[in-house]
Every structure is written in C-alpha cells, then in structure tokens.
Amino acid sequence: MPFGLRLETLAVAFQTTTLLWLWWRQQQQRPEDSQQKETIQTLKRDVAKKERARVDERRGRVAAEKELRCVMEEKLDTSKGCFVQPVGTVQSCFKVCLGTPRQGSLAPSTRAKITFYRGVSPDTLVGLKDFSHVWILFVFHQNTNGRNSRAHEGLRSDSHRHTFRAKISPPMLKERVGIFCTRSPHRPNPIGITLAHIEHVDVRERTVYLTGVDLLDETPVLDIKPYISAFDSLPDARAAAWVSTPQPSIEIEWNSVSLQSTIHKLSEKSVHYRGAPENLVAAIEEVLQVDVRSKYQTRRWTSPDYINSQVIDNVRVQYRFALLGQPASFDGGNSGAVAARILIFAAEEAPPAK
Incomplete structure (x- = not known):
C-alpha cells in the first residue's frame, strides 16, 4: 500500500475513533444532566408551593385581623369610652x-x-x-x-x-x-x-x-x-384580715461564695446595677423572699426536686426551695408563718428576652 494512502487511512480511523469517543462521553453525561434538570425542576416546584402557602397564610391572617377589628369595633361601646394613651x-x-x-x-x-x-x-x-x-x-x-x-x-x-x-x-x-x-x-x-x-x-x-x-x-x-x-397616708385606714396575714420568713442561702462573685462580674454589664453589685445581690434576695405565685405554682415551687429560676436584670439564678415546717401552711393560709429556706446554687447571664 502506498505511504500516502496508508496515512489517509490512519487519519480517517483517528477521526472515527474521536467521534465515537465524543459520542460515548455525551451518552455518559446525559443521565447526570437529566438528573440535575429533574432536581432543579423539583426545587422550583417546592419553592412555588411554599410561596403560594406563604401568600395564602398572609391573606388569611390579614382577613382574620380585619374580622377581629370589626368584631371589636362592633362590641365595644366607643361612644361611652375614654381615650387615653401612654406618656x-x-x-x-x-x-x-x-x-x-x-x-x-x-x-x-x-x-x-x-x-x-x-x-x-x-x-x-x-x-x-x-x-x-x-x-x-x-x-x-x-x-x-x-x-x-x-x-x-x-x-x-x-x-x-x-x-x-x-x-x-x-x-x-x-x-x-x-x-x-x-x-x-x-x-x-x-x-x-x-x-x-x-x-x-x-x-x-x-x-x-x-x-x-x-x-x-x-x-x-x-x-x-x-x-x-x-x-395619701390615712392612719385610720383598715384592710381585710387576709391582706395583713403574716407571711413565712424565708432564709436565703448561697451555695458558694463564688456565686456572688459571678453576680459582681455580671453587674458590670447590667442595665440598672452597673457599679452597684451589692444592690443587685440584695435585689435578688429580696425578690426571692417575697415571691408570689398561684396555688399550683406554689405546690410545684416548694417541691424539693423542682429547680426554680429567677431573672433580675441580666442575671439568672437557679435555686431550690425547702420548707422547715408543714408545707400546707405555706400556700397562703392563716395558720401562721412557717420558716423556709431557699438555696441558690447557680448564677449565670440571662438569655435575651424574647
């Protein structure tokens, strides 16, 4: 075979091989491209569905607010009301x-x-x-x-x-x-x-x-x-007997001295007690001593296993409550004061208010 013809044959074979290889690559990529397109279409459908749900929810919420406003205006006798606003x-x-x-x-x-x-x-x-x-x-x-x-x-x-x-x-x-x-x-x-x-x-x-x-x-x-x-001070004023009923004396106990040191550090970032850590400690103790709760909350509060918490400014303390007398006497009855103890065992920075 002449050399020129042999070279032409090799060139044709090379081109054919190249075309076959390109065709094979395209066939390999088609399933992947098809899968990507299907995924994109699915995501688009999900986005459209969520957008319709958001629009429907907003439309329903606005309608409910309008309906509530109409109900309020209908039921309130505004002609005999007094308008005041905060100062x-x-x-x-x-x-x-x-x-x-x-x-x-x-x-x-x-x-x-x-x-x-x-x-x-x-x-x-x-x-x-x-x-x-x-x-x-x-x-x-x-x-x-x-x-x-x-x-x-x-x-x-x-x-x-x-x-x-x-x-x-x-x-x-x-x-x-x-x-x-x-x-x-x-x-x-x-x-x-x-x-x-x-x-x-x-x-x-x-x-x-x-x-x-x-x-x-x-x-x-x-x-x-x-x-x-x-x-404003009336010496002859009287009040119901249950208002002046003696309340139980509550003793505050700190689990460790380091807790008050923690509060001293937190007071540096507080809104109302910056530079006055002792006042912050005093406020925590005073609030816990006069805590007022409903009967249900009191029963849970006085459980020795229940962990209570209280937030004052930027400080949250955790504590347990222990009665030193009969628990039944602490729920607001008139049977006299009962000594109790609050043990503060943790102090930390309070999370931001929601």
Whole structure:
C-alpha cells in the first residue's frame, strides 16, 4: 500500500475513533444532566408551593385581623369610652411576670426607670425631685385574658353578660373574693397603680429613676403623681384580715461564695446595677423572699426536686426551695408563718428576652 494512502487511512480511523469517543462521553453525561434538570425542576416546584402557602397564610391572617377589628369595633361601646394613651415606657429589671413582687416596697433594691416620650415636654418633670415617692398609673400590657374578643362584650353599657371573672383566689387566701377587692392585673380595664421611690430625676432626658418597683419591662405609663403623705397616708385606714396575714420568713442561702462573685462580674454589664453589685445581690434576695405565685405554682415551687429560676436584670439564678415546717401552711393560709429556706446554687447571664 502506498505511504500516502496508508496515512489517509490512519487519519480517517483517528477521526472515527474521536467521534465515537465524543459520542460515548455525551451518552455518559446525559443521565447526570437529566438528573440535575429533574432536581432543579423539583426545587422550583417546592419553592412555588411554599410561596403560594406563604401568600395564602398572609391573606388569611390579614382577613382574620380585619374580622377581629370589626368584631371589636362592633362590641365595644366607643361612644361611652375614654381615650387615653401612654406618656412613657418603663425600663425595668423584671423581664417576665413570674417572680415580680406584688408590691415594690417589699423589694426596695429593685430598680427601674420611666422614660417619657419626646412629645412630653421636659418641663413636666420640673419640681418632681422635691418628692421622695411617686404614684405610677400604668397598663398591664402582658395580660393574657384581653386577647379574646368575646371578653370585651361585657364592657358595653347595654350588655347583660359577665365576661370577666367576678371572683379570684389571691395568693395569700384560700378562698375566692371579688375582683374589685384585689389588685389582680386581670381586670375589666387592665390599669394598675403602684408606688415607687424616686432616686433621681433627669429633666433633660425626660427620665425618672426609681427603686422599689413591681413593674415589668416595657410597661406603658399613663400618668405619674407625687406621693403626699399628708393626703395619701390615712392612719385610720383598715384592710381585710387576709391582706395583713403574716407571711413565712424565708432564709436565703448561697451555695458558694463564688456565686456572688459571678453576680459582681455580671453587674458590670447590667442595665440598672452597673457599679452597684451589692444592690443587685440584695435585689435578688429580696425578690426571692417575697415571691408570689398561684396555688399550683406554689405546690410545684416548694417541691424539693423542682429547680426554680429567677431573672433580675441580666442575671439568672437557679435555686431550690425547702420548707422547715408543714408545707400546707405555706400556700397562703392563716395558720401562721412557717420558716423556709431557699438555696441558690447557680448564677449565670440571662438569655435575651424574647
């Protein structure tokens, strides 16, 4: 065979081999490409499905909110109502309801401040520093019974329905009494009044610094008024016997000295106790000594195996409760005070409030 013909034959064979190899590679890649395309299509369908679900959920939520607003407007007798709006907000060492003292004076080391809105003139606070205490009118903003629209029907002047509980069981009493002879936050109008000690008034910043508080963080403030002992303190005033029932004396015990050292370090990052670690320790002890809970919570709280926790400012302590007398005497009865002990065994930085 001539050399030129042989070379041409080799070239044709090489081209054929190359084409066969390319065809084989394409055949190998087709299943993989097909699988990728199928995966992409599946993901696109899932995204579209989730987007439709999100749109439907939003549409339903908006419709429900509109319906609830219509129901509220229909059931509330706004023509006979009184419109009020907050003038400021509380920034408190208490982030949750559980563990907040029933009266601020029972825990004098607790701290908070009221910052008034920019629409409130700083001049409104001129002269307040001359008073030692202040009355605070506020809203129970974390109530749970006000979210039910049916609960507002009884507020209409022409309504004959009773939607709010007429009687409740106070923590210090075994029997039920009328809501208007208690200071329960669950009232027809969720408005509260409390007395606090004035530490400092910053007129320029529209801020009043307080101690001895029982207010939650972010509580809306409707008004404040100075406490005047000549008018507000009545020597002949009387109260129900169950209100003045002696409470059990509770002893606070720290599991180790290092716990208080931990609290001292945490106080450097606190909002209300920076530079005052001893006051933070005192606030923790005072709050635990006057803790108020429902009967169910008290039974669980006093269980020796139950681990309790309390958050003050940026500190969370864990503790156990031990009765030194008959447990039945601690649930608010009138059988006398019973000594008890709280053992604090852990202290750490509190997680951010939700």
